[in-house]
Amino acid sequence: xxxxxxxxxxxxxxxxxxxxxxxxxxxxxxxxxxxxxxxxxxxxxxxxxxxxxxxxxxxxxxxxxxxxxxxxxxxxxxxxxxxxxxxxxxxxxxxxxxxxxxxxxxxxxxxxxxxxxxxxxxxxxxxxxxxxxxxxxxxxxxxxxxxxxxxxxxxxxxxxxxxxxxxxxxxxxxxxxxxxxxxxxxxxxxxxxxxxxxxxxxxxxxxxxxxxxxxxxxxxxxxxxxxxxxxxxxxxxxxxxxxxxxxxxxxxxxxxxxxxxxxxxxxxxxxxxxxxxxxxxxxxxxxxxxxxxxxxxxxxxxxxxxxxxxxxxxxxxxxxxxxxxxxxxxxxxxxxxxxxxxxxxxxxxxxxxxxxxxx
Amino acid sequence: xxxxxxxxxxxxxxxxxxxxxxxxxxxxxxxxxxxxxxxxxxxxxxxxxxxxxxxxxxxxxxxxxxxxxxxxxxxxxxxxxxxxxxxxxxxxxxxxxxxxxxxxxxxxxxxxxxxxxxxxxxxxxxxxxxxxxxxxxxxxxxxxxxxxxxxxxxxxxxxxxxxxxxxxxxxxxxxxxxxxxxxxxxxxxxxxxxxxxxxxxxxxxxxxxxxxxxxxxxxxxxxxxxxxxxxxxxxxxxxxxxxxxxxxxxxxxxxxxxxxxxxxxxxxxxxxxxxxxxxxxxxxxxxxxxxxxxxxxxxxxxxxxxxxxxxxxxxxxxxxxxxxxxxxxxxxxxxxxxxxxxxxxxxxxxxxxxxxxxx
Numbered sequence: 001x002x003x004x005x006x007x008x009x010x011x012x013x014x015x016x017x018x019x020x021x022x023x024x025x026x027x028x029x030x031x032x033x034x035x036x037x038x039x040x041x042x043x044x045x046x047x048x049x050x051x052x053x054x055x056x057x058x059x060x061x062x063x064x065x066x067x068x069x070x071x072x073x074x075x076x077x078x079x080x081x082x083x084x085x086x087x088x089x090x091x092x093x094x095x096x097x098x099x100x101x102x103x104x105x106x107x108x109x110x111x112x113x114x115x116x117x118x119x120x121x122x123x124x125x126x127x128x129x130x131x132x133x134x135x136x137x138x139x140x141x142x143x144x145x146x147x148x149x150x151x152x153x154x155x156x157x158x159x160x161x162x163x164x165x166x167x168x169x170x171x172x173x174x175x176x177x178x179x180x181x182x183x184x185x186x187x188x189x190x191x192x193x194x195x196x197x198x199x200x201x202x203x204x205x206x207x208x209x210x211x212x213x214x215x216x217x218x219x220x221x222x223x224x225x226x227x228x229x230x231x232x233x234x235x236x237x238x239x240x241x242x243x244x245x246x247x248x249x250x251x252x253x254x255x256x257x258x259x260x261x262x263x264x265x266x267x268x269x270x271x272x273x274x275x276x277x278x279x280x281x282x283x284x285x286x287x288x289x290x291x292x293x294x295x296x297x298x299x300x301x302x303x304x305x306x307x308x309x310x311x312x313x314x315x316x317x318x319x320x321x322x323x324x325x326x327x328x329x330x331x332x333x334x335x336x337x338x339x340x341x342x343x344x345x346x347x348x349x350x351x352x353x354x355x356x357x358x359x
Numbered sequence: 360x361x362x363x364x365x366x367x368x369x370x371x372x373x374x375x376x377x378x379x380x381x382x383x384x385x386x387x388x389x390x391x392x393x394x395x396x397x398x399x400x401x402x403x404x405x406x407x408x409x410x411x412x413x414x415x416x417x418x419x420x421x422x423x424x425x426x427x428x429x430x431x432x433x434x435x436x437x438x439x440x441x442x443x444x445x446x447x448x449x450x451x452x453x454x455x456x457x458x459x460x461x462x463x464x465x466x467x468x469x470x471x472x473x474x475x476x477x478x479x480x481x482x483x484x485x486x487x488x489x490x491x492x493x494x495x496x497x498x499x500x501x502x503x504x505x506x507x508x509x510x511x512x513x514x515x516x517x518x519x520x521x522x523x524x525x526x527x528x529x530x531x532x533x534x535x536x537x538x539x540x541x542x543x544x545x546x547x548x549x550x551x552x553x554x555x556x557x558x559x560x561x562x563x564x565x566x567x568x569x570x571x572x573x574x575x576x577x578x579x580x581x582x583x584x585x586x587x588x589x590x591x592x593x594x595x596x597x598x599x600x601x602x603x604x605x606x607x608x609x610x611x612x613x614x615x616x617x618x619x620x621x622x623x624x625x626x627x628x629x630x631x632x633x634x635x636x637x638x639x640x641x642x643x644x645x646x647x648x649x650x651x652x653x654x655x656x657x658x659x660x661x662x663x664x665x666x667x668x669x670x671x672x673x674x675x676x677x678x679x680x681x682x683x684x685x686x687x688x689x690x691x692x693x694x695x696x697x698x699x700x701x702x703x704x705x706x707x708x709x710x711x712x713x714x715x716x717x718x
Contacts, residue, residue, distance in 0.1 A: 012370065077440050081504075088506045116475070119499065119512045140478065145440075147447045153478045154513060 001165075001208060004216050008223045010139055010157035017136055017161040017219055019212055024050055024126060024164040027057035027099070032159050035097040035122070039090060040065040041083065041110040042101040043074070046128055049170055054101055054126065064090045068106075075109050075143045077152070083113045097122045097159075103129035103175075108153070111141030115156035122159045128167040130179025131261055133215045136161040138226045138236075148315075165212045176203055177297055178261030183214050184288075185242050185268060186221040191333040194221075199287060203295045238335040241327040242267035248312035252304050265297045266356070273355060274348050275328040278338055283329060289356075299356050306349035310342060360524075360567060363575050367582045369498055369516035376495055376520040376578055378571055383409055383485060383523040386416035386458070391518050394456040394481070398449060399424040400442065400469040401460040402433070405487055408529055413460055413485065423449045427465075434468050434502045436511070442472045456481050456518075462488035462534075467512070470500030474515035481518045487526040489538025490620055492574045495520040497585045497595075507674075524571045535562055536656055537620030542573050543647075544601050544627060545580040550692040553580075558646060562654045597694040600686040601626035607671035611663050624656045625715070632714060633707050634687040637697055642688060648715075658715050665708035669701060 003020030018030060038061050042051055047067045055063055066086055068074050092098075100110035100123060107125050114123035125136050142153025171179075180203060187195040194217060201210060222239065229235035246267030249258060258266075269292070272283045292299060301309075313324050323339040330336050340348075362379030377389060397420050401410055406426045414422055425445055427433050451457075459469035459482060466484050473482035484495050501512025530538075539562060546554040553576060560569060581598065588594040605626030608617060617625075628651070631642040651658060660668075672683050682698040689695050699707075 077436065081436050084504055084511055085506065088504060088510060116511050116513050118510060119501065119514055142478065145443055145447060147444065151447060151477060152443055152475050154475050154515075155478055156513075 001212065004212065006216070006219055006223060008137055008157070009227050011155075012157060013159075015158060015160050017163060017223075019163040019165065019216055019219075021166050021208055021212075022164060023162055024053050024167065025057050027054050027126070027162060028059075028061070030124070030160050030162050031097065032122075035061060035095060037061070037090070037092055037096040038063045038099060039087065039092055039096060040099045040101055041068065041106060041113070042066075043068050043070040043106055045070040046102045046106070046167075050101065050128065050164075050167055054099065058099075068109075070105075072105055072144070075105055077143065077145075079109065080113060080143050083109070084117055087113065087117050092117065092121065094118055094121055097124065099124050099126060100158075101126045101128065102132075103127065104132045104135050107132055107135050108140075108142050108150070111156060111158070112143055112153055115141050115154045120156065123156075125158045125161045127161065127163055129171060129175055130168055130211065130215065131175070131182060133163070133179070133218050134182045134222065136163065137219055137222045163215065165208050165215070168211055169208070173203070173296065174259050174262070176206070177265070177295060178259035180214075180295075181242070181261030181265040181268070181297070183218040185239075185264060186218040188268065188329060188332055189225070189238050189241055189335050190217075190221045195332055199291045237325070237337055238327055241329070241335055242271055244313055244324065244326045245270040245309070248309045249301070249304070251312045251315065252308055253302055257302070258298065262297055265292050266299060266301070269299070269356060270348070270352055271326070271328055273352050274326065274340070275330070277348065278328055279330050281329075281331060283332065285355075301353045301356065303353075306346045309349055310345055313345070360571065363571065365575065365578055365582060367496055367516070368586050370514075371516060372518075374517060374519050376522060376582075378522040378524065378575055378578075380567055380571075381523060381525050382521055383412050383526065384416050386413050386485070386521060387418075387420070389483070389519050389521050390456065391481075394420060394454060396420070396449070396451055396455040397422045397458060398446065398451055398455060399458045399460055400427065400465060400472070401425075402427050402429040402465055404429040405461045405465070405526075409460065409487065409523075409526055413458065417458075427468075429464075431464055431503070434464055434509075436502065436504075438468065439472060439502050442468070443476055446472065446476050451476065451480065453477055453480055456483065458483050458485060459517075460485045460487065461491075462486065463491045463494050466491055466494050467499075467501050467509070470515060470517070471502055471512055474500050474513045479515065482515075484517045484520045486520065486522055488530060488534055489527055489570065489574065490534070490541060492522070492538070492577050493541045493581065495522065496578055496581045522574065524567050524574070527570055528567070532562070532655065533618050533621070535565070536624070536654060537618035539573075539654075540601070540620030540624040540627070540656070542577040544598075544623060545577040547627065547688060547691055548584070548597050548600055548694050549576075549580045554691055558650045596684070596696055597686055600688070600694055601630055603672055603683065603685045604629040604668070607668045608660070608663070610671045610674070611667055612661055616661070617657065621656055624651050625658060625660070628658070628715060629707070629711055630685070630687055632711050633685065633699070634689070636707065637687055638689050640688075640690060642691065644714075660712045660715065662712075665705045668708055669704055672704070 001021040006017045038058050098114040100107045139155045139157035141156050142150040145151040184198050187198045242264040246264040249263045272285045326340050328338050360380040365376045397417050457473040459466045498514045498516035500515050501509040504510040543557050546557050584594050601623040605623040608622045631644045685699050687697050
């Protein structure tokens with residue numbers, strides 16, 4: 001398989017995202033300078049599978065590694081401080097490199113450590129999930145506060161992203177679905193052709209070539225948006241398509257009932273539903289729903305009351321004003337932000353569950 | 360008194376530093392946009408003196424304030440997390456403003472909160488010490504790790520700096536000395552004329568006009584360096600003039616025995632001393648020493664052994680390589696970085712104490 005490379009222009013520097021098969025074994029050739037020391041942070045699920053490959057691929061550099069538990073609970077102030085302690089004890093200096101080997105949690109946590117250790121050291125992301133393609137562009141790093149997700153963080157771009165598609169074939173089905181929902185979201189923001197090509201993919205029979213192409217496409221779309229608007233002022237908000245309901249569902253049901261992407265998938269259908277009311281347009285609601293169904297996305301609201309969902313939507317940090325600002329689609333490839341009153345939102349929610357289950 | 364204004368170009372945005380008399384009472388006019396909410400962080404020494412003025416000057420905006428204990432111990436992970444909790448509880452969003460009212464500790468801590476709350480919100484510095492002029496340019500914000508000072512932080516520039524010179528006249532003598540050492544350092548990096556004008560100042564009889572001019576000059580010099588080199592790669596290292604010995608003394612004697620500036624003052628004389636050996640030049644060692652003495656700077660090494668000082672120098676996070684990289688002066692206004700072997704450093708230190716006390 002040929003290796004693909006995308007160049008991303010962050011506000012601070014340019015970096016490459018390399019996507020290929022088995023490239024974790026060539027880590028060293030993607031390092032952008034001579035580092036005094038390399039420190040790999042990974043989790044206990046990933047370590048037995050890929051850590052030794054990466055350690056070997058960094059030879060003969062001096063390398064330390066830290067394996068933390070798998071799961072969102074490590075995105076905490078305590079794990080953060082503990083990792084900083086390790087950085088100091090390993091004598092990491094400004095000429096050291098941190099490698100985040102894992103999914104979104106590892107990327108966010110290790111990225112925030114890199115962003116704030118000695119006011120910032122270089123780091124490289126090696127994503128091992130499809131969903132992590134999303135965080136490989138845009139430089140968002142964060143940990144959770146006990147009062148809310150991702151409330152502590154910064155914008156800090158990696159020096160490179162090394163995306164080995166081989167590592168994606170140890171993912172379980174839930175994780176594949178979760179990642180693909182964000183890819184479909186990006187296709188919807190981009191253009192109809194891309195969206196249609198996604199709808200022709202069976203997640204059961206995914207090939208390495210297809211997943212590589214889809215990730216490449218998703219990253220290109222996101223990179224284009226992020227480069228145009230790095231600080232989430234306007235255009236970047238389009239990337240929240242599907243997230244108004246998605247985040248609210250995640251928060252309401254408790255993180256873990258639905259994966260992030262599964263919640264976003266429902267949120268995409270909801271965005272279609274509201275868009276139709278607002279613009280009186282004809283988006284392929286049934287087609288998307290059919291694809292999600294046939295790929296086993298769980299399509300239900302678990303009987304959560306519209307009032308409860310609305311309350312969670314208003315909690316979301318991205319809503320600064322009174323009314324909820326929601327990303328809709330005037331048509332595929334043409335997102336827009338609309339202000340939705342509480343009354344309207346409750347109405348949309350009240351008829352959406354039926355539409356989700358029956359139509 | 361006329362208000363002076365300096366425009367600083369940070370890597371992310373431009374901002375103004377305004378220096379004047381009583382301008383804390385005009386805070387609102389320096390806000391650069393309509394903020395949903397203002398949150399003032401200050402300490403228990405400053406609050407009784409100036410908080411009510413600033414609160415009043417923010418009217419009719421919605422304002423919260425938090426008063427924390429005075430002193431370096433608040434630059435900790437625990438106070439940091441506690442402040443983030445307050446930010447969430449006060450419902451600060453991305454359209455809120457944080458004001459850091461106080462000296463360097465408040466600026467560093469509150470600045471790091473602003474840098475990392477929701478991936479960054481706007482903040483304004485209102486320095487109440489002379490020393491804080493130094494941190495009002497360059498965007499360095501940080502907290503301490505239990506294993507070392509300022510090890511956790513980032514580069515995050517304020518939206519404005521409002522420097523009210525009136526607030527500097529409640530400083531004690533130690534604090535004035537501490538601030539002036541950094542001003543003298545900046546003069547030495549800049550040019551002989553500026554340095555000589557500083558040597559003509561009696562700290563006992565400082566006027567508001569003089570302190571305003573000196574701070575203005577110091578900030579201009581620092582801003583010029585920082586704009587040229589925002590990420591401390593090369594030129595910015597010149598600002599460490601006097602800090603090789605200064606930091607080591609602070610660390611060795613325990614923070615608090617000497618103020619930061621008092622330690623830097625001794626470090627400046629040491630830089631003269633080493634420069635003379637390296638370049639065989641003629642820097643005004645006696646003149647600077649005389650000025651420091653007549654302004655009551657404590658000029659002694661407290662009999663710390665050269666070996667102990669060297670060990671602390673090598674601990675400093677700014678020394679990446681084996682040899683110590685020290686900022687010297689080829690002449691006034693012409694700093695340079697030289698690599699000093701341990702052997703040479705021990706020799707320089709061994710004869711410096713005598714020179715400090717006797718010459």
